[in-house]
Amino acid sequence: MSKFFNGLMRLRRGAWEMLATILIAIGVFMLMQPFALVLFTWSFPVTLLGTVMFIIVSKFPE
Amino acid sequence: MSESPIDSLARATPPALAGRIRGLSDRSIAWLFVSPTILLLLAINIFPLIWTIRLSFTNFAANKPNAEVKWVGLRNYERILTDPDIWQTMQATAHFLFWSLFFQVVIGFTLAWLINRKFRGNDFVTTLIVLPMMLSPAVVGNFWTFLYQPQIGLFNYAVEFLTGIPASSFSMLGSVALAPWAIVIVDTWMWTPFVMLICLAGLRSIPDYIYEAAEVDRASKWRQFWTMTIPMVLPFLMLAVLFRGIENFKMFDLVVQLTGGGPGDTTLLTSIELKREAFEKWRTGYSSAYAIILFVTVFGLASIYVKALNKVKER
Numbered sequence: 001m002s003k004f005f006n007g008l009m010r011l012r013r014g015a016w017e018m019l020a021t022i023l024i025a026i027g028v029f030m031l032m033q034p035f036a037l038v039l040f041t042w043s044f045p046v047t048l049l050g051t052v053m054f055i056i057v058s059k060f061p062e
Numbered sequence: 063m064s065e066s067p068i069d070s071l072a073r074a075t076p077p078a079l080a081g082r083i084r085g086l087s088d089r090s091i092a093w094l095f096v097s098p099t100i101l102l103l104l105a106i107n108i109f110p111l112i113w114t115i116r117l118s119f120t121n122f123a124a125n126k127p128n129a130e131v132k133w134v135g136l137r138n139y140e141r142i143l144t145d146p147d148i149w150q151t152m153q154a155t156a157h158f159l160f161w162s163l164f165f166q167v168v169i170g171f172t173l174a175w176l177i178n179r180k181f182r183g184n185d186f187v188t189t190l191i192v193l194p195m196m197l198s199p200a201v202v203g204n205f206w207t208f209l210y211q212p213q214i215g216l217f218n219y220a221v222e223f224l225t226g227i228p229a230s231s232f233s234m235l236g237s238v239a240l241a242p243w244a245i246v247i248v249d250t251w252m253w254t255p256f257v258m259l260i261c262l263a264g265l266r267s268i269p270d271y272i273y274e275a276a277e278v279d280r281a282s283k284w285r286q287f288w289t290m291t292i293p294m295v296l297p298f299l300m301l302a303v304l305f306r307g308i309e310n311f312k313m314f315d316l317v318v319q320l321t322g323g324g325p326g327d328t329t330l331l332t333s334i335e336l337k338r339e340a341f342e343k344w345r346t347g348y349s350s351a352y353a354i355i356l357f358v359t360v361f362g363l364a365s366i367y368v369k370a371l372n373k374v375k376e377r
Contacts, residue, residue, distance in 0.1 A: 017369065024362040031359060032156035040152070041143045044355050051362040 016057035023050030111357075118351035125344040138351035148352070150327060151335045157242050158249070158317075158331060159310050165250040166306055167299065170257025175291075177258070178265045188262075195255040203319025206248045210234040210320075235321055241329050245317050249310065257302045264298030265291070297374045304367050311360055332356055 007015025027047030030039040086094070118138055122131045142148050177188055194202065209217045210233070218229035234244040268291065276286045314333040317323070323330035336356070340349035 021366045021369065024366050028359060028363060032152050034153050037144070037146060037149055040149045044139065044143055044358065047362050048358050051358055051365065054362070054365050 011060055013057060013060040013062050016060055017054065020050045020054035020057055023047070023053065026050075114350045114353055117347050118354050120347045122347045122350075123344045124340075124346040134347065138348045139355070141348065142352050142355060147327065148335065151330050151332050154242065154328060154330055155311065155332045158245060158313065158329075159307065161243075161246045162249040162253075162310055163303060163306055165246065166254045166257045167303060169250065170254045170302070171261045171295070171299065173254065173258040174261035174265055177262060191258065192255045194252045197252070199252070199315040200319055202248065202252050203316050206244075206251075207235065207320060210244060212236075236325055238325055238328050241321055241325055245320055245329050248316060248320060249313070252316070253306060253309075257299075257306065260298050260302040261295055264295035267298075268294050297371060300367070300371050300374060304364065304371070307367075308360055308364065311356070 004015050004018065006012075008019065024047055027043050027045075027050055030043035030046060033039055119133060119135060120131050121134050123129065173191060177184065177191070206217075209215050212218055212230045212233045215229070215234075217234065218232070221227055221232075222229040232240065234240045234247075272290060273286060276290060281289075312333050313331055314337065317329055317331055318334060321329040323334045332352075333356075336349055336352050339345050339352060
């Protein structure tokens with residue numbers, strides 16, 4: 001876990017890609033879940049944030 | 063001595079053009095060849111995408127080209143993301159996507175594993191299994207509509223034969239509970255061969271000597287399957303899931319032919335709803351925002367999937 005946070009602090013690709021991946025996965029789950037409309041409402045901003053983050057951080061050093 | 067095709071091409075090139083090309087670097091010549099494709103890609107992919115993003119912030123209606131177009135900001139996105147009907151559509155898509163992928167992967171892999179064994183008539187059986195994939199979705203939708211007929215449909219009679227439930231007592235396409243499963247069954251029937259073919263390619267790429275070494279080490283068949291077969295086929299399987307996942311997220315023709323989104327809205331998938339908004343209600347701005355939401359979702363999923371695929375291949 002500390003390796004992950006170190007990676008985030010030092011702007012390393014692996015850790016940031018992981019964060020972006022988690023955001024996209026949460027966003028897609030929120031989009032398609034049958035439990036709460038409010039989650040559906042916020043799904044697109046979360047997915048968009050994750051996707052844009054993924055595109056940017058894939059240029060970070062390993 | 064006869065002239066080679068390259069010599070004849072060089073002779074046919076006008077001297078002025080030949081002179082100009084001779085002065086170019088390798089990199090410039092490469093750009094010269096690639097640029098028509100890039101221009102075409104920009105014209106038919108990137109430009110429409112940017113135009114759709116722009117339209118998604120307006121109230122533009124394609125059937126009223128002369129009407130004043132107002133900038134509405136994020137209102138289209140807000141209306142879509144707070145609409146319970148669109149939420150329902152997403153759930154129907156999720157159901158279809160999850161179960162069709164699940165069955166296609168399980169059945170496709172099992173079939174590939176069985177076909178990979180050498181037996182008489184192997185090629186004939188493979189051809190038979192692959193047949194549904196080659197049919198048009200419109201044709202498949204049409205004949206499955208007949209198969210699902212409660213009075214004359216073969217499917218209902220097969221269910222009656224196997225379970226004892228009277229054939230005319232249920233309608234696969236007319237029942238709210240059964241219609242979502244009806245489209246999953248047809249998609250699975252049609253596209254399992256595709257998954258099977260990709261898995262078969264993966265299974266045939268595993269060299270025999272690996273299994274021979276495992277036999278020497280007295281590894282059981284079960285252990286060989288879980289520690290050798292599955293990890294080596296996994297990249298192929300993931301590729302199949304990626305292709306089918308994206309295709310099923312956009313599923314339109316087959317479901318329109320089978321149920322048209324009904325009964326009620328139980329099989330109304332996102333692409334069908336999008337088409338209705340864009341070309342029946344003519345809310346172009348609204349449907350552009352809807353399309354962008356779907357695009358970002360598929361793009362995000364494909365990005366993480368490709369990353370996972372690369373990791374599996376590196377192992």
